[in-house]
Amino acid sequence: xxxxxxxxxxxxxxxxxxxxxxxxxxxxxxxxxxxxxxxxxxxxxxxxxxxxxxxxxxxxxxxxxxxxxxxxxxxxxxxxxxxxxxxxxxxxxxxxxxxxxxxxxxxxxxxxxxxxxxxxxxxxxxxxxxxxxxxxxxxxxxxxxxxxxxxxxxxxxxxxxxxxxxxxxxxxxxxxxxxxxxxxxxxxxxxxxxxxxxxxxxxxxxxxxxxxxxxxxxxxxxxxxxxxxxxxxxxxxxxxxxxxx
Amino acid sequence: xxxxxxxxxxxxxxxxxxxxxxxxxxxxxxxxxxxxxxxxxxxxxxxxxxxxxxxxxxxxxxx
Numbered sequence: 001x002x003x004x005x006x007x008x009x010x011x012x013x014x015x016x017x018x019x020x021x022x023x024x025x026x027x028x029x030x031x032x033x034x035x036x037x038x039x040x041x042x043x044x045x046x047x048x049x050x051x052x053x054x055x056x057x058x059x060x061x062x063x064x065x066x067x068x069x070x071x072x073x074x075x076x077x078x079x080x081x082x083x084x085x086x087x088x089x090x091x092x093x094x095x096x097x098x099x100x101x102x103x104x105x106x107x108x109x110x111x112x113x114x115x116x117x118x119x120x121x122x123x124x125x126x127x128x129x130x131x132x133x134x135x136x137x138x139x140x141x142x143x144x145x146x147x148x149x150x151x152x153x154x155x156x157x158x159x160x161x162x163x164x165x166x167x168x169x170x171x172x173x174x175x176x177x178x179x180x181x182x183x184x185x186x187x188x189x190x191x192x193x194x195x196x197x198x199x200x201x202x203x204x205x206x207x208x209x210x211x212x213x214x215x216x217x218x219x220x221x222x223x224x225x226x227x228x229x230x231x232x233x234x235x236x237x238x239x240x241x242x243x244x245x
Numbered sequence: 246x247x248x249x250x251x252x253x254x255x256x257x258x259x260x261x262x263x264x265x266x267x268x269x270x271x272x273x274x275x276x277x278x279x280x281x282x283x284x285x286x287x288x289x290x291x292x293x294x295x296x297x298x299x300x301x302x303x304x305x306x307x308x
Binding site: 014018 | 263268287288290292299
């Protein structure tokens, strides 16, 4: 085989690998940060080798050797999930950008009703980052969004009312999802677990979450670790339109 | 001015504990989402990375 053809095939395979790895590392912030740490370790190992720093180089060589294994062990669940997401990303046609006006109105109507009844609620609208990690452990619904269904899910003392509803496009992906609670100290210490959960999911994804407080009936919108009070229809619609365009 | 101060703060933290500093870098959602949405940009970056390694392996003795 001519040398040029070999080089072209070599380059093509290298490109495929780079593209796949890039898609994989971008699928989660945690994995992306680990990539940065790994790059740093490789860089200083290379630097130590070049500068002939004998002890550092020996130690760092060992670290460099074991680092991939350590990363794989730490991130096993994330890696499995993100590999699946990378494979399936092309198949995910629904995203927050195709929430129809009707869906937005149904969500707002439900939030306002739940607020008037002082029923606590947690409704997360997925954007580009997949929330399947939480949906997998919840009750999958895949039902069209409707005000009645959302209200019914959050009726007190029913099996699903404590968890969150995840909305993907125009469908309720699941109900009864449980998020990690935010540990931020920027908010009040007295904040309830529902609001902490909303902040928690907003810190690790680009989703928008609507929280209805059980105690006060207040409606809040949580985006990117920020909580905003939005008690009326206009404000809710404004935020939904602005963030989910 | 604030950004300059922040840069030196990060620099100092980096010298004290580089791994923790890198882990605490606030990766922008907008950046990740933009790359996730735009396949062409990922292709361009993958091409650049591939070309870089290709150059290192075929034309230099670094690796």
